[in-house]
Amino acid sequence: MTHDMKILTETELRQVVHLDLAAVDCIEKAFGLLSTGKVVMPPVLSMALKDANAEVDVKTAYVPGFDGFAIKVSPGFFDNPSIGLPSLNGLMILFSAKTGLVEAMFLDNGYLTDVRTAAAGAVAARQLAPKVVKTAGVMGTGVQARLQLQAAHLVRPFDKALVWGRDPDKAKAAATDLTKSLGVPVEAVEDPERLVSLSQLVVTTTPATEPILSADWLHPGLHITAMGSDQEGKNEIDPNALRRSDLVVCDRIAQCELLGELRSALAAGAVQDQSSVVELGDVVSGKHPGRRGDDDITVCDLTGTGVQDTAIATYVRRRLAGTDTGTTLSV
Known part of the structure; x- marks a missing residue:
């Protein structure tokens, strides 16, 4: 049996999600839920690559009541600007919290991380x-x-x-x-x-x-x-x-x-x-x-925190409902 999976690029995600009060409210709600003690959020998997002047973080969280949970991979390669590339990159994978199947892959190049980080500041x-x-x-x-x-x-x-x-x-x-x-x-x-x-x-x-x-x-x-x-x-x-x-x-x-x-x-x-x-x-x-x-x-x-990543990823999925934005694959 196949299921549908959405793939969105950074350009497409920028059309769906913006740094606005709705995004701030989404992240604020996530922090409130984190205080309940029911969120499952493992420690950050953090890897420093000193030889490459780089670091890689992996974050995730499961929030009871949310339809999905995200795993975010965030590399930072800080010498990249010298060769014309951005220093930050990354992606988020959204899984179904009911079946574990991949529902979406957001190739955001760190954009969603930027939004949720700024929203946390707000x-x-x-x-x-x-x-x-x-x-x-x-x-x-x-x-x-x-x-x-x-x-x-x-x-x-x-x-x-x-x-x-x-x-x-x-x-x-x-x-x-x-x-x-x-x-x-x-x-x-x-x-x-x-x-x-x-x-x-x-x-x-x-x-x-x-x-x-x-x-x-x-x-x-x-x-x-x-x-x-x-x-x-x-x-x-x-x-x-x-x-x-x-x-x-x-x-x-x-x-x-x-x-x-x-x-x-x-x-x-x-x-x-x-x-x-x-x-x-x-x-x-x-x-x-x-x-x-x-x-x-x-x-x-x-x-x-990983709960911010799950919050912003599920927020994106909700905003995609009823639209044809992105590429749908049957996998």
Whole structure:
């Protein structure tokens, strides 16, 4: 007996899924479900290929009640731009949660990962940032830096944004692009401390292995979303920043203590144990109140979870219902 399987390319997926409030709501719901304790989400399979300056992550999760579950393979080969190729690639495979048969293959080249990662940043901002954000800042100049500010603007429509990067020319280019896409002034700054001091919401999006944001720069009413540290050895935030914060939130504590900013803070002794750390799903579901006051300093450590991949993949499948988008194979 044969069954139908959909195959979609990145170009086709870009026509179906966008970084909008619907995508943010999809990822927010996934975090809420993660807090129930019923989601099956194994540890990330992460492989560093040092000889190739590359890394490969495999993530998955089964969510009770969802019709399907996804397995996502995400390679990053960081020398690729020197030969005219993108550094990130990958695909998602969607299986039926009832039969295990492959229902769809999304050859997204990392696009769906980009959307769900940015959407998670928006969830963190909506749940933890001050109600009023006049200025937002991003540290980093790549695709995710742009997407994170776009996502944040959906839930905290700030009046101005700032961009910092190690390469001033790339920062200026990012600021120009974001000014056009957001419709608000976006300025490239050379001093990261100035960016933090002027912002109520800061997102870090770099592959840094040494802190780029100092604990001395923290100020009342600041929220930081750190999403660059997703491999052992990466570290964007001064560990003492987590100690000085009023609330530290992780997408998944067990994952962040191995791969995220929490790992660096634990190793430095800035955070003694995980008892004071909260998971984002518990804030989404109301189990934890999150930010308690306008002057709180909050940090959210995002390493990227398999439940986000299953959520975005099943979201795509729903949006495909009744359409002829993609290629259908009988297998």
